[in-house]
Structure formats: C-alpha cells, structure tokens
Amino acid sequence: MQIALAPMEGLVDNILRDVLTRVGGIDWCVTEFIRVNDRLLTPAYFHKLAPELLQGAQTAAGVPLRVQLLGSDPVCLAENAALACELGSQVIDLNFGCPAKTVNKSRGGAVLLKEPELLNRIVEHVRRAVPAHIPVTAKMRLGFDSPDGALVCATALAEGGAAHIVVHARTKTDGYKPPAHWEWIPRVQDVVSVPVFANGDIWSVEDWKRCREISGAEHIMLGRGLVARPDLARQIAAARAGEDVVEMSWTQMQPMLHDFWRQSVAQLTEKQAPGRLKQWLAMLTRNYPQAVELFHALRRETALDKVAELIGVQPALKD
Structure with a gap:
C-alpha cells in the first residue's frame, strides 16, 4: 500500500510538505503544479517551487518528492520534464485534473480530458524525453463535465507510458x-x-475503509483530508497493519503549528505569512475545536509579533 500527499496548488507548498511529512505515514508527495507554456523554465524557477530538489528530491523527513508539470504542449512539457530530471526529480507527474477556471482557460488541467489523443501524445513525449528509469505518472479526474470518457482517458494515459x-x-x-x-x-x-490510486473525500480512517471497499484500490492519495487531519496517513497505515489507531491531540499539534509559523515567517513576506497560517488553521477547525477558537482570535490579526504571541511562540521576525 502506498499513501501519497496530493499536490494542492496554493496550499501544500514546501513548508506544509515539510511539516506534514514529519508526522509519518506518507510514502511520497508531489509539488504544486509547475505551469509550462511555450518555453523552457529556468532551474531557479524549479527550485522556487521545489526547493527539495536541492536536498535529494525529498523532504527533511526523507519522503520522496515528485515534480508535477501542467500544460498542453507535448514538446515543451517533454523539454521541461527532462530538465526536472537533470535537477534531481526521480519521478515526473503530469496534471490532468486541476479544475481551476484560469488553468482550464489556458488549456491546462482537467480541460484536457476532452482531448484523450492529446493526453496520449503528452505522456508519450514526456516518456521519451526522460531517462528510462524515471517513471512518468499522471493525475486525472473522471472527466470535464461527465465521467463518460474516463475509461478512454485513462487508457490514453496508460498506453502513452504512465506508470500509474x-x-x-x-x-x-x-x-x-x-x-x-x-x-x-x-x-x-x-x-x-x-x-x-483512489483520491477524493477521504477525511478519516472510516472514509478510507469505505473507499477501499467500494473502489478496491490498494493505493490512495490524500489531499484536504490530510491537511485537516495531519496524522491521517499515519492512522490509515496503522489501521492497514491491524494496529491500534491513535489520534494526534491538539497539544501534539501545537509544535507543528509553531514550526509552520517559523518557516512561513522565514520564507514568505510579512503579508503572506499570517494568511498562510490562517489558511491551514481554518482547515484544522474541521477536527480540532481548539483550532476554531484560535482561528477567531487570529482572524483579523496581521502583525507578526501579535500572531506569534497568540499561537504561543517567540516572535521570529525577519532581520
């Protein structure tokens, strides 16, 4: 069984990947999508969105990272995939699932599910461009506005060379x-x-059990459910092994919040850092009553020192 952390654009950046993969249970994770249009991106751009490439393409906890590309030009995607491999990516993932309107308008993500022949060409080009030992994988939805073409699209991806x-x-x-x-x-x-891999609406161990029963899928990818319950992968792994499932308490969560905050202050702007903390905290309210109280206390707060005080850490202001 493999449990993967989903690539959620604007949410699961390198900071949250680092914090979540330290909890355990996650076998691999994926970058936010790297948009490819009509040019070869620079190494610096790859490193901005995937700084883990500078540390062996893995998080600090040793969890492997995959680079995900999004676009519709088979040749350009292939060239950028080859560069990502040169920079250290051990797997190339292709995004055919993003539902965002702005992405779809520029022929990226789920809109390509209307063109299974193009899906096939993209995977074929990328597969030929990267070293033989590097797997090429794909993420898709059931379709654009109907699941009627899901089987055709999946077949196109597999026949193009997708490893999973x-x-x-x-x-x-x-x-x-x-x-x-x-x-x-x-x-x-x-x-x-x-x-x-099965993905979507797995928020708890009970959801995973129902998903496995209905889908028959051995492997899963967790998205919002894992962000809202950071130990969900560890819980599922324990349940799969027949071990006792022990849930992480709010007290155990707090050092993670502190770590997330310190990294956010160090890497983001003073305006961005409080927003990212509130974004994650809002998702934690689904499972932790204490997060509700803290979220309301922080809701309108933007000063770094005040945020640090409210969450109980020493201010970590930029130099």
Whole structure:
C-alpha cells in the first residue's frame, strides 16, 4: 500500500510538505503544479517551487518528492520534464485534473480530458524525453463535465507510458462537492494494467475503509483530508497493519503549528505569512475545536509579533 500527499496548488507548498511529512505515514508527495507554456523554465524557477530538489528530491523527513508539470504542449512539457530530471526529480507527474477556471482557460488541467489523443501524445513525449528509469505518472479526474470518457482517458494515459494513474473521483464540473464517485475507480482499473490510486473525500480512517471497499484500490492519495487531519496517513497505515489507531491531540499539534509559523515567517513576506497560517488553521477547525477558537482570535490579526504571541511562540521576525 502506498499513501501519497496530493499536490494542492496554493496550499501544500514546501513548508506544509515539510511539516506534514514529519508526522509519518506518507510514502511520497508531489509539488504544486509547475505551469509550462511555450518555453523552457529556468532551474531557479524549479527550485522556487521545489526547493527539495536541492536536498535529494525529498523532504527533511526523507519522503520522496515528485515534480508535477501542467500544460498542453507535448514538446515543451517533454523539454521541461527532462530538465526536472537533470535537477534531481526521480519521478515526473503530469496534471490532468486541476479544475481551476484560469488553468482550464489556458488549456491546462482537467480541460484536457476532452482531448484523450492529446493526453496520449503528452505522456508519450514526456516518456521519451526522460531517462528510462524515471517513471512518468499522471493525475486525472473522471472527466470535464461527465465521467463518460474516463475509461478512454485513462487508457490514453496508460498506453502513452504512465506508470500509474491517480484518479480524483469527480469531474471538473463537480469541483469538490461530495460525494466522490469511488465506484468509478474499479472501472478505470479494469481497462488499464498499471496501478490506479483512489483520491477524493477521504477525511478519516472510516472514509478510507469505505473507499477501499467500494473502489478496491490498494493505493490512495490524500489531499484536504490530510491537511485537516495531519496524522491521517499515519492512522490509515496503522489501521492497514491491524494496529491500534491513535489520534494526534491538539497539544501534539501545537509544535507543528509553531514550526509552520517559523518557516512561513522565514520564507514568505510579512503579508503572506499570517494568511498562510490562517489558511491551514481554518482547515484544522474541521477536527480540532481548539483550532476554531484560535482561528477567531487570529482572524483579523496581521502583525507578526501579535500572531506569534497568540499561537504561543517567540516572535521570529525577519532581520
């Protein structure tokens, strides 16, 4: 069984990847998508979004990182994939699932599910461009506005050379509205010979059990559920092994918040850091009543020293 941390643009950056992978249970993680248009990106740009490339393409906890590319030009994607491999990426992942309107308008993400032939060409070009030992993987949704083409798209990806496929079990039009249609996962697995990962609406161990029962999927990718419950991967791994599932307490969560805050202050601007903390804290309110109280206390606060005081750490102001 593999448990992956999903690539959530604007949320799971290198800071949150570092904090979450320290908890345990995560086998690998993926960068936020790196948008490829009509040019070869610079190494500096790759390092900005994937600083882990400078430390062996892994987080500080030793969890492997995959570079994810998004775009529609097979040649340009292939060239950038080759560069990412030169910079140290051990796997190249391709994004065919992003539902954002701005991304789809520029022919990126889920809109490409309308063009299965293009999906196939993209994977083929990238597969030929990177070293043979480097896997090329793909993430897709069930379709743009209907799941009717899901099997055709998955087949196109697999025949293009995808080593595995992560399926977010919703269409682009569904967005993130529940439920995730896990019943489509076995249908996808039936038409491809590569592993299929289930993704979408796994918020708890109970959800994972239901997902496994319905989808038959051994491998999973966790997104918002893991951000809202940082030990979810560890809980699922324990349940899978038949061990006792022990949930992380709010007291145990606090050092993680402090670490996240210190890294945010060090790496982001003074305006960005409080916003990123509130963004994560808002998601933690789903599982921690204490996070609700802290979120309301911080809601309108922007001063770094005041935020640090409210969360209980020494101010870590920039020099």
